[in-house]
Amino acid sequence: MSFSFLEFLKSLVELTTGTYLRQVWGAKPWVDPTLDAIGVILVATFGLLIVLVLIWLERKVIARFQDRIGPNRVGGKYGLLQPVADALKLLTKEIITPSGADKWAYNLAPFLIVITALMMWAVMPFAPGVVGVDLNVGLFYVLAISSVSVVTVLLAGWGSNNKYALLGAFRAVAQMVSYEVPMILSLLIPIILARSMSSVDIVKAQTVPFAIVVPISALIFFISSLAEMGRTPFDLLEAESEIVAGFHIEYSGMKFAMFMLAEYISALFMSGLFTTVFLGGYRFFGLEMIKTASGFALGNLIGLIAFFVKMFVVFVVLVWIRGTLPRFRIDQMMDFNWKFLVPLSLALILVAALVDKALPVGVNDWTRAGVHLVSNVVVGAVTLEILRRNGRKQRTAHEEVRENADIETAAAH
């Protein structure tokens, strides 16, 4: 088969360019590695360029939450070129290395943080058959790569030779390490339900989106992914008002931009992961599988659009949370994780595992979803009730202490 431009365009729209090129080039040993290399470049470029959109979107949405207009000068009425202007400005700034910095750690951190943020995208399924690589350990790979970002934050904070940076890095490590536990535990439940760690298989298993099957686990995953990214209300690691931007305070120019870049890439990735694991990924009522009479895979496009719409809705929720909630204190943050999220997710996984085994083999998907939903919500409700009683007890104890103190002061007078 020879190369035809029209066919190529068609495969481009169909998102099956890889399959098409494989047909054209035939079965030669260099074809698959080349396609892989093209795939890597496409995925990474997508990750870098989407950040321009994200920065504009976040600034515009957060401005509306704060009753402002947001960027409205550069690039027309809506300030569309604002992120480009920012990037160009940063490109012409001087890169300053602080005196006494640990050169290796200081210079390595901006590289590593972008690499890890980009590498997570390798297993993200964008549309049916459109995925960097469908690893059989997909979610495990994501968790492994995302843990590396903890190391890079510590490298940046330690290497900067700055006290604020070091404080920020300490906080970041404590936070990211802690919140990884509920994140991992809540990811285990979709894996049990889908019987696979591959991101593609998990999407395929979601006849009913897992956010409906196990809503409490979805919520736990969402909260702990907020903490993993270090976004509000868990932005203690950069807390402008306390430690002045934290671990990246001593970075300037493009090295600073790399940290912002990585932050946005991983924020979108986490939205995408939430979409994939809990909201059904590219699935859209079966429409993602349709083909036209001439064999044109229209469903791929529908799947792609569905995935992006879902992912951006989740991203806007992140921005919404940033516009609404204040920052935690560090002891509150640790307590919330270790005394609430971890025990709750342990209970949830135990219940989900037992319920799933108790169900007879070959039971209808909807029945299975219903039973899981009920057990999940019951565990959540019981936990809330325990917390409510505990809180009431603590409040009464607190009030008694205060009343006694009042009586003592009155007696002293």
Added chain:
Amino acid sequence: MISDWRFIAFFVVLAPLFPALPIGINLLLGPRKPNYIKQQIYECGVETVGDTWVQFKVQYYIYALIFVIFDIEAVFLFPIAAAYGQVGLFAVIEIALFIIILTAALAYAWGRGVLEWV
């Protein structure tokens, strides 16, 4: 199976180019006039005093220890979760016991006051 990992290998090789490109352009375009004042470490209103690289709080270490326990737990649970369709009732009870023992460990740490941020 191995060819799946070729993609990741390519990613490891190619990904450094993506941060290297903008930083490289920045090095070409940006001015480079370092001086003593400019390179001083940022501090709040005063010159920085003492060593930055201090000992950190022991609390961080304790949380890290608990984290390691749970992370290793996750490593054990992931394969079982992925093969959940094939495991028998005996394995399920075993896993349930495993999780309960870990919960007991968390409860112990909690009771000993390890989880208080002081």
